[in-house]
Amino acid sequence: MTPQFNFLIGGRAVGDARECFAVINPSTGELLGEVAKASPADVAEAVRVAQQAQPGWAARSDQERAETIRLLAATLRDNAEQLAAWVAREQGKPLGGLGPETVPGARFELSACQAWCEVNASLSVPHEVVFEDQTRRDEVMREPYGVIAAIAPWNWPLMIAIWQIVPALRMGNAVVLKPSEYTSIATLEMVRILAQVLPPGVLNVVTGAGDVGAALVQDPRIGKILFTGSTATGSRIAAIAAQRIVPTTLELGGNDAAVVLPDADPQAIAMGLFWGAFINMGQTCACIKRLYVHDSIHDAVVSELSDLVRAMPVGDPLAEGTVMGPIQNRMQFDKVTRLVRDTVQQGRGRVVCGGEPLPGPGYFFPLTLITGVRDGDAIVDEEQFGPVLPIIRYDKVEEAIASANRLDLGLGASVWGQDPVQTRQVASQLQAGTVWVNQHGAVHPMVPFGGTKRSGWGVEFGVDGLKSVSTQRVISIRK
Missing domain, CATH: 3.40.309.10 (Aldehyde Dehydrogenase; Chain A, domain 2)
Structure with a gap:
């Protein structure tokens, strides 16, 4: 019997009786499993649940959120071999090794996921006094956007998803993730494991093709969009975001x-x-x-x-x-x-x-x-x-x-x-x-990364990456 994999909303598997799509093993052409496709109502529910969970997550102290991100790193480490095997089957990367003869394959991808968690847990963006004299004091504060829509590609399905998820969570946002329809199973397995560490609703995942991603980025409750993928799709997302003046970080094609x-x-x-x-x-x-x-x-x-x-x-x-x-x-x-x-x-x-x-x-x-x-x-x-x-x-x-x-x-x-x-x-x-x-x-993970020209805009990684998933508020005080 072909296994079915459901998406997750509020830490709960959802997808029974939904339409499904097939995920194929690129090495053999064989069916790996069927994944439930999220409906527009499912996407809306995922955003609602994330919006409801986000204030409580943001209210936690910076240190508490950092400790939770460290737990994510430990959880990934404990489940690395299982997840690497899914990446190898579904994405096609060889398992590779970790050591002097490291091959940058599936195990390497899981190692990178852990590293990005650990580095983001070690960073913080404190309030900054940008100007002060005898008459005034000006401070810059960083606040979460709220709910972030993250759309991840098929080439590094877990690593790039972590690049999007972890900084967003670190800064107090909730996330709704849409993985590629080509590599949904490994991502669902990872999110299922991570959701056991996080408060319900802080991290959700909806699955399907481009129409599911479109429903997600069009939801009026989304505070920011993170997208990694083709320039053509990024251009369409930018057009949608422009209608509502929603900020985006786009990491697009390169040559x-x-x-x-x-x-x-x-x-x-x-x-x-x-x-x-x-x-x-x-x-x-x-x-x-x-x-x-x-x-x-x-x-x-x-x-x-x-x-x-x-x-x-x-x-x-x-x-x-x-x-x-x-x-x-x-x-x-x-x-x-x-x-x-x-x-x-x-x-x-x-x-x-x-x-x-x-x-x-x-x-x-x-x-x-x-x-x-x-x-x-x-x-x-x-x-x-x-x-x-x-x-x-x-x-x-x-x-x-x-x-x-x-x-x-x-x-x-x-x-x-x-x-x-x-x-x-x-x-x-x-x-x-x-x-x-x-x-x-x-x-x-400490060095800002992003493209120019039609390769996108915005930066990821390091302190600049944390700032990019938070809004700026200036408090200006007259003395």
């Missing part, structure tokens, strides 16, 4: 460029470039999607990368030793396949390794390197969001900078080289929310 300078050591940077491009099978917003390499070391970099690509085992995510898994869903699999095939058929590039879907069940596509492409080619200009890396030669550093900046996305970027003065100079010219030097995608 991150990496620039390898002439003095870079191909062997020394190869592993960093590899994981910068292929973490989570390339299904990460802030990973390398375009690699610009100076002509003098182009072939050496391609050689080093191809050696790594060929050595990485692709297969069953639940098998120990697997490094790479499938693409998560059919839609993304078809897009990656189309981009690579069109590039080859049009004679726009040369496949160094990979290039064709792997035989058998599941959405397996091999790690693929493509050279001989240039700006304007679809494989370069479109965010492929998969295990494909186009490598573009350049002659002058100024040309590479212009190429990196030419698109309308700006989530992340990186520069690779040995001269700290030159790498810093190039980094300062790349248009992205975060520019890494000799690393890529190295987000940290």
Whole structure:
């Protein structure tokens, strides 16, 4: 019998007799389970319950909320293996390991969830005196928005959900979460476990496709919207929010460029470039999607990368030793396949390794390197969001900078080289929310993160991230 997974409102499972949708194992194509779809009335009830629970949660002291967030971290640690297994089955990340040979897979994702809880519990945003003289004193206070709508994606379903949930709770908000319909089961299991630690109604989850997310962001009781996903969907959410002047934090698509300078050591940077491009099978917003390499070391970099690509085992995510898994869903699999095939058929590039879907069940596509492409080619200009890396030669550093900046996305970027003065100079010219030097995608819970241009607005992480899920009130006192 196919298991059914229900959504949670007020700490209670809801969904019996509701319409359901299927969740598929991307490695096998088999049915993992059916998830109850929330109706508009269910979404409204989740918001009502959250609104009712929020004042009591906000009334707790800062220290009490911090201690609860620490309990969330401990709960995630106690249930990490169970949740990692769900991520591996449902999202497709290999389990990986934690240690000197860590593979950034499902166990890594759960470790990151714990780290973000612990760091947010350690931070606080006290009242701040911003001005004082003999005549007046001005203080800035931070207050919760109330109910926050959080919409999480399928690529890092638990980690990004935690990025949204935990800062919001830390600042006294209640949350209604809508996970991706592709990865709802792992998220429901996580929320079910976390809800046992939290007061009823403080964290709720509703499940379904885009119409459920639309009902959530359109609810007039929502105080702020947090969304991670595509630029197209983010644009629609921004339009809805603008009608009610509701603040948003949008972390949207990226087509991150990496620039390898002439003095870079191909062997020394190869592993960093590899994981910068292929973490989570390339299904990460802030990973390398375009690699610009100076002509003098182009072939050496391609050689080093191809050696790594060929050595990485692709297969069953639940098998120990697997490094790479499938693409998560059919839609993304078809897009990656189309981009690579069109590039080859049009004679726009040369496949160094990979290039064709792997035989058998599941959405397996091999790690693929493509050279001989240039700006304007679809494989370069479109965010492929998969295990494909186009490598573009350049002659002058100024040309590479212009190429990196030419698109309308700006989530992340990186520069690779040995001269700290030159790498810093190039980094300062790349248009992205975060520019890494000799690393890529190295987000940290203490460091603000967010995009520019059509990659979104607002910041997450650290004190700035806490401030972003709270409103500002100035108390100005005349002496």
